[in-house]
Amino acid sequence: MFAIQVQGLTKAFGDCVANDQVTFSVKKGSIHGIVGENGAGKSTAMKLLYGLYKPDSGSIVMDGKPRQWRTPADAISAGIGMVHQHFMLSETETVLDNLILGVEKTAALGKINRKQIEKDLMALSQKYRMPLNLSARISEIPVGLQQRVEILKMLYRGAEFMILDEPTAVLTPQEIEELFRNLLELKKEGKTILIITHKLREVMAITDRVTVFRAGKVEGDLETKDTSVQDLADRMVGRRVHLTIGGDHPEDSKLGHTPRSGGGSLRPALEIKGLGLLRPGESKPRLDSIHLTVSPKEIVGIAGVEGNGQSELIQAIFHPNNPRHRSSGQISILGQDIQAFDTQAIKELGVGWIPEDRHKEGLLLQKSLRENFLLGQTRREQFCKNGWIRWNSVDASLKQGMEDFDVRPRNIHALAGGLSGGNQQKLIIARELDRRPNFLVVAQPTRGVDVGAIEFIHRRLVGLREEGAGILLISSELDEILALSDRILVMYSGKIVAEFARGEVDAMKLGVKMGGGHG
Amino acid sequence: MNLDSLLDFSSAVLRGMTPILFAALGGYLSERSGVINIALEGMMLIGSFFGVLAALSFHGSGAPWMGFLAAGVAGGIFAALYGLFVIRYRANQIVAGTAMNLLAAGLTPFFCKIVFDSTGNTPSLPLEDRFQYFPMFLSFGLAFGLHWMSRQTPMGLWISFAGENPAALATAGIRVNRLRTWAVIASGVLAGWGGASLSICLSSSFSRNMTAGRGFMALAALIFGKWRPLPAMGACLFFAISDTVQMRLQGVPVFGGQPIPVEFIQMIPYVATMLILAGWVGQSRAPKSLGLPFHQG
Numbered sequence: 132m133f134a135i136q137v138q139g140l141t142k143a144f145g146d147c148v149a150n151d152q153v154t155f156s157v158k159k160g161s162i163h164g165i166v167g168e169n170g171a172g173k174s175t176a177m178k179l180l181y182g183l184y185k186p187d188s189g190s191i192v193m194d195g196k197p198r199q200w201r202t203p204a205d206a207i208s209a210g211i212g213m214v215h216q217h218f219m220l221s222e223t224e225t226v227l228d229n230l231i232l233g234v235e236k237t238a239a240l241g242k243i244n245r246k247q248i249e250k251d252l253m254a255l256s257q258k259y260r261m262p263l264n265l266s267a268r269i270s271e272i273p274v275g276l277q278q279r280v281e282i283l284k285m286l287y288r289g290a291e292f293m294i295l296d297e298p299t300a301v302l303t304p305q306e307i308e309e310l311f312r313n314l315l316e317l318k319k320e321g322k323t324i325l326i327i328t329h330k331l332r333e334v335m336a337i338t339d340r341v342t343v344f345r346a347g348k349v350e351g352d353l354e355t356k357d358t359s360v361q362d363l364a365d366r367m368v369g370r371r372v373h374l375t376i377g378g379d380h381p382e383d384s385k386l387g388h389t390p391r392s393g394g395g396s397l398r399p400a401l402e403i404k405g406l407g408l409l410r411p412g413e414s415k416p417r418l419d420s421i422h423l424t425v426s427p428k429e430i431v432g433i434a435g436v437e438g439n440g441q442s443e444l445i446q447a448i449f450h451p452n453n454p455r456h457r458s459s460g461q462i463s464i465l466g467q468d469i470q471a472f473d474t475q476a477i478k479e480l481g482v483g484w485i486p487e488d489r490h491k492e493g494l495l496l497q498k499s500l501r502e503n504f505l506l507g508q509t510r511r512e513q514f515c516k517n518g519w520i521r522w523n524s525v526d527a528s529l530k531q532g533m534e535d536f537d538v539r540p541r542n543i544h545a546l547a548g549g550l551s552g553g554n555q556q557k558l559i560i561a562r563e564l565d566r567r568p569n570f571l572v573v574a575q576p577t578r579g580v581d582v583g584a585i586e587f588i589h590r591r592l593v594g595l596r597e598e599g600a601g602i603l604l605i606s607s608e609l610d611e612i613l614a615l616s617d618r619i620l621v622m623y624s625g626k627i628v629a630e631f632a633r634g635e636v637d638a639m640k641l642g643v644k645m646g647g648g649h650g
Numbered sequence: 651m652n653l654d655s656l657l658d659f660s661s662a663v664l665r666g667m668t669p670i671l672f673a674a675l676g677g678y679l680s681e682r683s684g685v686i687n688i689a690l691e692g693m694m695l696i697g698s699f700f701g702v703l704a705a706l707s708f709h710g711s712g713a714p715w716m717g718f719l720a721a722g723v724a725g726g727i728f729a730a731l732y733g734l735f736v737i738r739y740r741a742n743q744i745v746a747g748t749a750m751n752l753l754a755a756g757l758t759p760f761f762c763k764i765v766f767d768s769t770g771n772t773p774s775l776p777l778e779d780r781f782q783y784f785p786m787f788l789s790f791g792l793a794f795g796l797h798w799m800s801r802q803t804p805m806g807l808w809i810s811f812a813g814e815n816p817a818a819l820a821t822a823g824i825r826v827n828r829l830r831t832w833a834v835i836a837s838g839v840l841a842g843w844g845g846a847s848l849s850i851c852l853s854s855s856f857s858r859n860m861t862a863g864r865g866f867m868a869l870a871a872l873i874f875g876k877w878r879p880l881p882a883m884g885a886c887l888f889f890a891i892s893d894t895v896q897m898r899l900q901g902v903p904v905f906g907g908q909p910i911p912v913e914f915i916q917m918i919p920y921v922a923t924m925l926i927l928a929g930w931v932g933q934s935r936a937p938k939s940l941g942l943p944f945h946q947g
Contacts, residue, residue, distance in 0.1 A: 204823045219818035221811050222938070228807055233822030235804040242802045 167344030212285030275306030304642030400601025406460030432616030496548030532561030553584030667890030672844030673868030676837035691865025692754030697842025725842020813937030
């Protein structure tokens with residue numbers, strides 16, 4: 132018995148065929164995974180299912196009948212619900228108001244009947260064992276609960292078929308476990324769940340069946356028990372992928388050995404003493420007496436749920452002279468006290484910065500690759516002399532960088548906004564590494580980046596360390612932290628709450644620390 | 651200060667706050683739904699002219715009511731034009747708003763010239779064709795009504811979602827741009843009434859550029875009031891007090907019998923506005939999607 136059958140769905144945007152004869156079926160009461168690289172057509176397929184796009188050909192069959200949606204409202208009334216990757220919530224409103232948006236029950240004078248609604252919602256959240264404080268504002272509850280609001284929102288609208296787009300991207304390991312418990316509960320109640328993700332281990336853990344997308348086509352439709360993480364990764368990319376560096380790849384023998392403190396006289400790449408940040412009008416410090424050292428030839432990983440001070444830490448390192456970003460403490464980089472330095476001066480010390488939000492801080496999306504490559508490098512005489520830009524030299528370095536870092540397409544005049552996430556990130560890395568930094572700050576280097584590119588980026592970071600640079604790695608991906616770091620620090624609520632050497636800790640233990648626990 | 655002068659002062663303050671209160675409430679609807687509205691000033695000006703025009707034409711037969719009606723309609727139509735630019739065609743809201751203000755500043759004397767053969771003033775309305783207190787009570791009632799609406803009705807919820815996370819509203823099946831258009835039109839109606847309270851209640855004629863920045867003060871009051879109706883009303887009250895004080899202080903001798911030059915006295919409300927905005931805006935959080943056009947689908 133199938134909840135939904137997708138038959139030969141095709142959708143093209145101009146010349147680009149985003150979905151080509153996509154066919155798969157989802158069993159009623161099952162959890163079905165959809166995996167694929169960015170741009171493989173997963174999102175397009177989901178938008179077709181949810182009525183946000185109309186297919187060029189092919190059909191969606193529900194309960195044996197072909198169906199057509201004019202708008203998402205049609206899909207919703209047929210019992211399809213979707214939790215988008217970016218939550219569709221208003222932070223300033225209460226949980227209750229977010230849950231009822233668009234389906235408000237009203238009493239006399241058009242007044243929202245909150246009492247009655249509250250009763251209904253309490254019953255619903257009890258039935259599915261997803262407790263929530265209905266009167267809290269969204270901004271006051273953690274991301275895991277915000278996601279729960281989204282799931283209950285679907286249930287309140289009577290959804291039988293639920294699509295979850297990258298549901299675990301923003302959760303801690305504990306929250307992920309909680310989510311999976313909830314999903315299994317829903318499955319027991321007979322709901323059908325379609326889960327889109329790039330985390331293959333989770334697919335293996337929770338799904339019954341999985342469909343692999345590659346380049347707009349369905350590459351495989353498998354029983355989960357008949358496949359493996361490696362098999363799925365290979366199908367997604369279309370070649371053999373080395374999932375964890377440290378495996379059978381020849382370069383990986385360098386990995387994982389403890390930091391060489393052989394050159395004991397070497398100045399630390401980064402030394403932070405008692406760094407604090409308390410903004411006026413705020414009662415809690417955003418950074419609380421942070422002590423931190425990064426040695427040359429060392430990768431220090433900072434694990435933590437987003438919003439626990441990681442962004443503030445990076446901003447303090449690059450804007451130490453701005454009281455909005457640093458209120459106390461000392462920072463020195465490569466032996467220099469940088470207290471009075473501005474960002475430009477800091478970068479001229481030989482510091483690279485790969486920012487966490489490549490769209491906001493890393494690139495100008497409306498500008499060409501060559502302009503983006505020059506960004507922040509105009510003080511280098513090689514690129515600018517006497518007020519003139521030496522485009523020949525810029526282009527030569529860029530071409531070399533694009534070659535080294537496999538940035539595609541190899542067109543220096545292409546707009547940065549037209550590149551895939553992985554290629555944008557590789558361009559930034561090429562730029563920041565072009566000046567051979569001795570110290571590199573890397574935040575979320577592989578967010579929204581394909582499996583193939585992740586492998587590549589990780590290898591490059593390790594390579595840079597081998598050349599002697601110190602690297603501060605900030606990531607909410609535990610696998611990444613565990614794979615790359617020589618030392619791991621955990622940030623929680625503006626403090627560093629734990630420190631581990633490589634191999635001393637696993638994801639579960641880190642997760643507890645990240646949630647502020649004392650496990 | 652005796653009781654009589656206190657009553658007199660209070661009545662002047664409450665009547666005086668009516669125009670900016672109307673405009674601030676209009677601004678509330680538009681801005682909470684996500685559309686910046688610096689065109690309030692122009693909408694008020696349009697309302698003040700058409701209010702007088704209609705009141706003069708209906709002399710003796712419900713003139714002030716007709717004036718108010720016309721001011722609301724004219725303000726609404728003017729706002730619809732603004733909505734067309736910024737919602738349908740996604741023009742920059744600051745630029746389009748400024749253009750609307752310039753348009754209103756030019757159109758009103760132009761119409762005035764056509765109808766009354768003077769670009770400066772319209773003829774005066776006789777007392778019986780003017781309002782005394784009605785606009786004031788209406789504006790107070792509206793403030794409480796909008797407060798109730800914002801918290802208790804689906805419409806209030808939708809408006810605040812439109813300004814915070816319009817995509818969430820769209821996925822809940824409500825058309826964001828249609829909602830915003832109506833909110834902008836309603837803001838024009840209210841701002842038009844604000845203008846009419848100026849011309850057919852507080853004074854007796856339209857004069858060129860008679861709003862003199864009140865639309866902007868309404869916007870300041872709205873921001874000061876954290877984009878909520880009742881606190882915005884409080885801010886309007888504060889501005890009205892400083893304005894009334896300003897008028898009473900003109901020509902009053904201080905410092906050894908010399909009056910303070912009137913130019914300095916007249917600065918009081920504007921200086922108060924600046925101080926308040928500089929001191930408070932940091933703590934006031936704008937709707938997240940304010941000023942961002944929404945792309946449907």
